[in-house]
Amino acid sequence: MKNLDQKLKHLKTFLKDENFFFNEDFNIKNDTYFKYGGTVKVYTSPNTLEDFKKILIFLRNHEIDFKVIGFSSNIIFLREICYSVVICTKNLNRIRMDNGQISVETGYSLQEFVRVASILYNAKGFEGLEGIPGTVGGGVFMNAAAYGDSISDNLISVTCLDQNDKIVSLKKEECAFKYRSSIFNQNPKKYIILGINFRLQEGNRSAIKKNIEKFHIARHSYQDFVYPSLGSIISINKNIYREIYRNKSQAYFLIHLILEVIFKNPISKFISRKRPSNYFLNLLFLRFIKQKKLGKINNTISDKTINTLINDGEINGQDIVNFILLLHDLTNRQYSIENELVIDSVYRVSEDFEKSYNEIQRAFNEKK
Template sequence: MIDIYERLKSIVGDSRIFQKEYLKNYTTFRIGGPCNILVFPSTREEIIEIIRLLRETKTNYFVMGNGSNLLVSDSGFDGVIVSLKFFKGMETLENTDDVYTIRVTSGELMSSVGNYLARMGATGFEFATGIPGTIGGGVRMNAGAYGGELKDCLVCVTAISPEGEVVSLSNEELKFGYRTSILANKDYVILDATFKLGKSTTEEIKAKINDFNTQRREKQPTNFHSAGSTFKRPEGYIAAKLIDEAGLKGLQVGGAMVSDKHAGFVVNVGNATASDVIELTDKVRAVVKEKNGVDLELEVIKVGF
C-alpha cells in the first residue's frame, strides 16, 4: 500500500489523502472501522486517473459519496476508499419557459441540488431534496421518496466503464429498477448526471419541499444516526409494516435498535457496532420470515464484510 499511497498523493496532493481513517466519521450511521487509505479527488480528471490506477494495480477499492446508505464493518475496509464529497459542480444546459436541464457532478448532495433547482424555478426534484445522499449514490440505486424516483427526471449519466472508458449512458441503458440500476450491478463509477425538469414558481416548489421535510421529521427517526431505510420494499408488502406487526419496534442489540418511531429504520442509539446491526437485522429477518413467509432484503450496502 505504500507505493499506492505515494502514487495517489501525487494525484491529489498532501491535503486530500489520509491513512487509517475511521470510516464511522464519514457515514451517517456513525459506524465503521479504518480503511488503509482515504482519498478525496475534487476534479473529473483526478477521479479518472485514480480509478484507472486502482484497477490497473488490482487494488481493492470502494467509491462513496455522503456515506448515507452504508454499513461499514467494524474491522474497516482493507483497501482504498475514494470519497467524492469534494467533487462539486452544477451546469445549466437548457433554461426555457417550459424546460430546465442541468448537469450535476456525482459528489453534489441531493439536498443542494434540490434547493438550487427550487431557486431556479425547476420542478420535479422536490421528492429527492430531503434524501441525505449524493447524486452519484442516488442515481446508482435509483433513490426515491414520496412517489418519485430519480429515473423519472434523469436523462443520462457520464461514467467510467468497467473497461476504463468514459462513456455516456441514457436513461434506458441504465436499466433502472426498484433501488437498482446497471450502475449498481456492474463496476461503473459515475462522474455526472443530467436531469430534465419542468418549470414552476420558486414558492410552489419550496412549499412541496417543506411539506416533504415536515413529513420526514414527523414520521422518521431523524434524531438518531442511521443509514436510512434499512430494508428494501418486498414485492406486495411494506417492510416497515411487516416489522411493526411482528412486534419488533424497539428491539435492540447493543447500540442498534429498530426505531420505535418508524420500524423500517435501524438506528444507532449509542455507540452501535456493525456487528450489533447485523445481529439485529438478522433477528428481524428471521421473525418476519417465520410470521409472514417474507424474505426481507437489506437496502443498506455492506462495506468491508
C-alpha cells in the same frame, strides 16, 4: 497480505507523485453518516473528475480493490473490518445550467440539488427527493425515490467510467432503472458514475414550495433525527410491522391494527405532532420477538420505526449484523436489504468477527 501491502505502497507513491490528497490508516468513523467504522489503509478524496479518473485507472491497472462512497448516508462501515482503499467523491461538486438542462458532478449534495432545481429554477418532479441526505451520484446509484418522485424521472444521461477505463454516456433507458435499483448498484465496478444530466420541466413555484414543505414535515414523522441513522434497512413499500405479523401471528397482527387505530388516527397524530413516535408499536414488536424466540436484539430501536438502524454510541458490528439479518428473515427475505454493509475492499477482518462477515456475504449474495 504482503502482496496487498506492496500494492498499497505503490498506490501511496503514486498519490504523492501526483500531489493527490490522501490519509493513511484513517479512522473513517467520524467521516461517515452513521458515525461508525474502523480503519482505512488509504483514504482519498479527489478534487476533480480528472483526478478521480486517474486514481480509478491506477487501482484497476494494479488490481487493487476499492470502495467509492459519497456522503455514506446509506452505507455502514464496520469497526471490526479494516479496509484497504476508500475513495470519497464529496469534493466533486460542480453544477452547470444550460438550455433547460442541469448537469452535476457525482458528489454534489442531493439536498442542495433539489433546492437549486426546484426553488431557483422552478423545476417540478424533484420535490419528493427533499431531505435525502446523500449525493446525486449516490441517489442515481440506487435510484432514490420518495413521495412519487424518482431521481431517474427527469434524468437524461449519466457520464461514467466503464470497466475498460473509457468515459461513456449512458442514456436513461440504458441504466436499467427499477425500484431502488439500477445498472450501477447491480454491478458497481462496471460503471462508475462521474456526472449526471437532468432536464428541467417548469412547474408552479408555489405548488413546488408547498410540496417540499409537506414532504419535509412528513419525513420528520418517520425518520430519526436525534441519533446518527440511515434510511430504511429493508427496501419495502408496505407497512413492515404488518408484513412481519401477517404470516406469523394473527393475534399480534390484530393487536397491531388496534394500536394503529389508537395511536395513528388523525387526533393522536395531531397531539403527538411535535414528537411523533411508534413507541407502542415497537413495544409490541419486541414482545413478539421475545415470545416467539426469534432472536435477540441488543441494539437500541428507533422510536420512529423498526426499519431504521440508529447508532446510540453503544452499538457494535455484531448488533448491526444481527438486527439487519433478523429483519430480512422476518420479512421472509422477500425484500432486499437497502442499507449496504461495506464488505468489499477488505484489508483484514478481526478474528472474532469472521463468522458474521461470512453471514453478511451470504445475505448480500442472495440480494444480488
